[in-house]
Amino acid sequence: MPELPEVETVRTGLAPTFEGALITAVDQNRADLRFPFPENFVGRLAGRKVTALSRRSKYLLADIDGGDVLVMHLGMSGSFRVQHAAAETLPGNFALDRSKDPKHDHVVFHLQTPDGGAARIIYNDPRRFGFMDLIGRAQLAEHAYFRELGLEPLGNDLSGETLARLFRDRKTPLKAALLNQKLVAGLGNIYVCEALWRTGLSPMRAAGTLVTPTGKPTRKASDLADNIRATLQDAIKAGGSSLRDHTQADGSLGYFQHSFAVYDREGHACRTEGCAGTISRVVQSNRSTFYCSLCQR
DNA sequence: AGTGGGACCTGTCCGC
């Protein structure tokens, strides 16, 4: 569940349990996910407290007292679930949760919450494109994961002007430009398709065509910036998109997938007011692009 | 320098 709105939804779901909790133990069930776990992963976490849980782009960042930051990326199929010991039962008596295949439970954080209760946060990832790392707080910004990350689309930096600066003279298609995490960080296949549809822009159009010869944003560039933000905010409000039964941290499902205008709607009617078009699917950079060739130019 | 294409994994769905 891994574009920005899904990661933000996960952060919101985990924070009440994770923040302030003491990590009493960690089960690390294999040596690697996408990458090997860092040296002494369990030892550097056990006995430590989580002081804050934040997000940058599609990364979750758990601040650990002592100076490490636990960096977590969900890849394509990563998810977390939270289990609390029922207050009225003995500590450690957790409700059974069969919603995931336990053979893909790769990491379990055993926690003691500030109120003295016990909880577990379990990371499940069938495809293992996700990863976890531990990085010193002071090294975080220069680390390879973050050094070249582009602007945060929900921050104040995303605007027609900043898009114009990033897109100027670029011949690359808008779809590829928006998927490039070095330009704007956090968009993925779904929300790029949706934001381009909202703006009436063809995914094939060259990014540089949104910039005037003097480097100013065109009207479309400003609209695109607004629509990227609006699309992400709408999705966060809906609890993200739940595809293929991916559940949120509390087991509930996001519902933004019901609001898709183009993603996974090949052959269906375009939802633009007054547009008679049909949604097409094409492949760009080896990924599916969904768009309406009538109203996206 | 900047791009497209393949690779990394497992699961699921669809057509034969």
Added chain:
DNA sequence: TGCGGACAGGTCCCAC
């Protein structure tokens, strides 16, 4: 029912 192929929300690496 079984099997092969296509496809899936991401990103790194490597040829052009």
